[in-house]
Amino acid sequence: MKDEAVNGGPPPASGLSPCDPAEIDVILERCLERFAEVAPLRDLSQLRRYLPEADPQTVKFVLIELIKLDMAMVSETGTVPPIEFYLEALPEFLPSGEVPVDLVMEEVQLRRESGETPTQDEYKNRFPQFDSVIVQLVGVAEATAAVKNRAAPPELEIGSQIDDFLIVQTLGSGAFAHVYLARQLSMARLVALKVSRGTGDEPRALSQFDHPNIVRVFDQRELDQPSVHLLYMQFHPGGTLAEVVRAVRGVEANQRDGTLLLETVDEQLLKLAQIVPERSSVRKWLSEAPWPIVVAWLGIQLARALDDAHGRDVMHRDVKPANVLLSNEGIPKLADFNVSYAGAAGRAGAAASFGGSIGYMSPEHLRAISARLMDEPEEVREKADLYSLAILLWELWQGQRPFVADASPSSWSEAVWQQLNSRGDPPSEPQRIGTAPERVLESTLRKALAFDPEDRLLSGAEMAGRLTLALHPDAAKLFDPGKETWRYKILQWSPWMVPMTVVLVPNLFVMLFNFVYNYYALLGKHGDRDKPDDYIPGLREFFESFAFWVSAVCLGVGIYFMVKLTKAFVAAIRNAESGEPAGERSIRSIMNLGQNGALIGGTLWAIAGLVYPFTLLTRFPDLEMGEAVRFFFSLVICGGVAAIYPYFGMTILGTLIYYPRLIKNSMQDTAFSDRFSLVVRQSERFMWAAVAVPLVGVALLTYSDNEEKNVVFSAVVASGAGMFLAYYAYRFVNRIWLDMARVLSKEHASLIPGLGSDD
Structure with a gap:
């Protein structure tokens, strides 16, 4: 053993206030x-x-x-x-x-x-x-604390050479390893060179990956003189997210934006004498991006990196800001160093070999550390990494972690228990700026921070999918409406009331129109005893009774089928509210309701359009065929209105409110592109049907008698207005689905710099 030669700090003062x-x-x-x-x-x-x-x-x-x-x-x-x-x-x-x-x-x-x-x-x-x-x-027979190869590595002088590497600058120094900026002479490139006494598992873990957001390991070497292990990897000069977190704490919430990230990166580039990129689409986008969107952008890339690692059955177990390196453009790179570029010392102590920093650990990770002391091991799997990532992103967003222990611990075991106890409380109330992307970010992080792993996000892919929504504010408003919006308020209504109202109310209106029109058209001419030449005995009584029973039967049948359809609709909404991911059947029950409602109404009106004229001509042979034809076309108009208005009404509500609610739980729909195309085609057909209805009304107006012209003219005006409404509804639905496609479809996704082609 050796004596120390140090200019250590002063002895501790007992009167100091507790540390954060x-x-x-x-x-x-x-x-x-x-x-x-x-x-x-x-x-x-x-x-x-x-x-x-x-x-x-x-x-x-x-x-x-x-x-x-x-x-x-x-x-x-x-x-x-x-x-x-x-x-x-x-x-x-x-x-x-x-x-x-x-x-x-x-x-x-x-x-x-x-x-x-x-x-x-x-x-x-x-x-x-x-x-x-x-x-x-x-x-306990299993090792829980031993840090392998604990001897400190030799410190290398700037300008010295070790093997194929010329030491340029020190990036980080710790208890068991040093990281240097070095030039690999044989390849004429800059690398991050980690010098340690032992290999550990890091080279094997990192060498598996070729992911844009995971630090790329080039190779490793063992030297005898001196006896050290060299691990050399891709060099990223932008520092770590630890520096960004420190910068965030010094800026008010409403003043933070992407320039905060760029300024931190540029400060690190200056320290390492690296050049700031002059032309960069990533940096340009970051300079204009609000802070919640920047945090989501970082989270997407890190979630994808973890998903790739988990797909290879590799757990990280130490996701924290100091282990996320940044490129000169601000792109995050997940690392797993015992010593980070920021100079972390590594961890000695009872939890060392298990990995992780307790401030970022999931409840099951903290329990596992405690349980290992008692020989009661607990498995720590993929969701623990996502939990740690959620804490990291929350800290980036707010400048502080969501869970804070009440007091300074006096030992490592006490610190573990304090952190574990804090996880049972809800996350601390954040400072909000009130935007839709921020709501998406917060809801995603809260989901990932659920105490029970079963209540969390399923995978890094799901986390990335949810966070992608935050990059598109228009789409974010759809999937996460604020409580003050009418969309949110409609979601609070009974799911039984909305579809029944949207489908049945137009049918009731056109039933009234049909009765009034035919009352004037038939009874005004043939039901008046004062017009003996045109009077048809018994027509008035038969028409009133027959119209009542046809309307009652059609309405009853329509309500019966609508209740069956709405039952599936209600089940889908309630499943979504309970947190279940939406299946294909649930999505169809939502998006097909408008078409099915239109089909029910249109079919019943088509049947009535045949039954009415046929029955009247059979019962009253004195009626002219032209009158029966006019009667038929009046029902065609009614059927068109009864189909078009419910279709667009439910399609708009499904597009704006209910489909986003179903997809929100997973932000994934494998059939989205096909569904998008189908909705557009259906809406286009119904739009053309809406154009045809007033044309039929004009033709009917031409052959109408004076007694019925006013009623027919009103129908033509109403259906004409409906034609324009249908056109704008078609355009509106198409635009909303295109907004959603930027999040849910690869074919229509807008390119966000830095995310590559996988969005």
């Missing part, structure tokens, strides 16, 4: 980095020089992690110093009764790795406060 728990990771990393340069120590009392100037709880927390690191480095010599050595050297900081369970676990594991066999009786005597859990602590 969200900042403890940063404090710990700095202290570990400084201590790693001189550890292990001969004089353990000198550990106090590496403690922060902070409140006692934070000081105790950092001290325990420094002890773990010192113990780990001493263990490389084959012996493990007992915890009591540190207690004797630093009695004022860590009394014997306050030793945390994770520090005991660290000693147990290090002794196992050194070939010793710790016994339960020994630890019961040394730490009686843990009597109830000693069996689990000593009996």
Whole structure:
């Protein structure tokens, strides 16, 4: 062991206010980095020089992690110093009764790795406060803490050469690895060179990927003189999202936009003497983008990267801002370094080998760390990575994490429990600017932050799909309407009321028109006893009775079929409200309701159009054929109106309100393009039908008698207005579906710079 030569900080002050728990990771990393340069120590009392100037709880927390690191480095010599050595050297900081369970676990594991066999009786005597859990602590056979190859790598001088690499600049230094900007001489290219004593799993994990948002690993080499491992990878000079988070905290919510990201990137480029791109479509788009859209844009790319990794059965388990590198255009690159470019020190301690930073961990990840201490392993899978990504994106959006512990922890195990307890609370109330993209972002993150994994997003692809909506404000208003909008208010109405009203009310109006028109057309001419030449006995009584029964039967049949159709419609809406992803059957029940309602109405009116004239001619032979023909065409007009208005009414409501509600849960519809084409074709046919109806009315007006002309003229005017409404409805529906296509269809998707061709 060696003495330290350090200009360490002043001793901690007990009167300082507690640190923000969200900042403890940063404090710990700095202290570990400084201590790693001189550890292990001969004089353990000198550990106090590496403690922060902070409140006692934070000081105790950092001290325990420094002890773990010192113990780990001493263990490389084959012996493990007992915890009591540190207690004797630093009695004022860590009394014997306050030793945390994770520090005991660290000693147990290090002794196992050194070939010793710790016994339960020994630890019961040394730490009686843990009597109830000693069996689990000593009996755990699986490694939980040992950080492999803990020896610190040699520091390389700027301008020196190691193997094929000329060292240009230091990018990050940590306890167990250093990252340099280096020039690979044989390839004449700049690379990020990670120098460490051991390989770990990172090279194997990263070498599998060829994804635009995952750091590309070129290769690795093992050297004997000096004995180090070299991992060289793609160089990204824009810093990390950790710097962006720090910048966000200094800017008011309504002042944030894409320039914040670009300014942070440019600051890092300047530090590394790199050139700022002059012509970049990505940077131009970012410079004009609101902040919620920028956060969603970053989230889409990182969610896709995780989805690609998960598809190869690779979990990240340490998604945090310092592990997301940025290109000179601001494009995020997911990394998994033990030492990030930002200078993170890596993690010593009981949770080290399991990975992750607890401030970004999912509940099941935190439970798994605690359970491993008790030998009760819990599986941590893909949704944990998405949970961590959601915390990262929330922090980018708000400048603070959604879950904050109430107090500074005094040990790693206590910190884990604090974080786990905080996950049971709802996310902290965000500062909002009130835009549709922001609502989409918030709802997506809240879904991903559900405590129960079963209630979260299914995959990175789903998360990316939902966030894509935030990039298109017009579409975002459809899928996530504000509570003050009429769309949102209609969604609160009974799903039974809307389709029944939209389909049946036009039919009732045209039934009234049909009765009034034919009352004047027939009874005005043949039902008046004062006109003996034209009077047909019994016509009035028969017509009134027959019209009533035909209307009653048709209305009853129509209501029967509409109830059946609406039942499926209601079930689809309620399933969507319960969070279920929409299936093809549910979507069809929504989008086909207008067409089916039109088909029901049109069919019944067509039947009535044949039944009325045929029955009247059969019952009253004195009626002229021309009168029967006029009667038929009046019903054709009624049938056209009864089909066209319900179709466009339900298609518009389905397009604007109900289809977006169904798709919102997954933001995926594999048949979207076919559905889009079908809606356009159907709407075009109904538009032409709307053009034909007033033409039929004009023809009917030409052959109408004076008694009925006013009624027919009113019908022509109404159907003419309907023709123009149908034209604008057709255009409107087409435009709305095109807006949705930018999110849901590859064929119609608008290109957002930086997202490639997969949107």
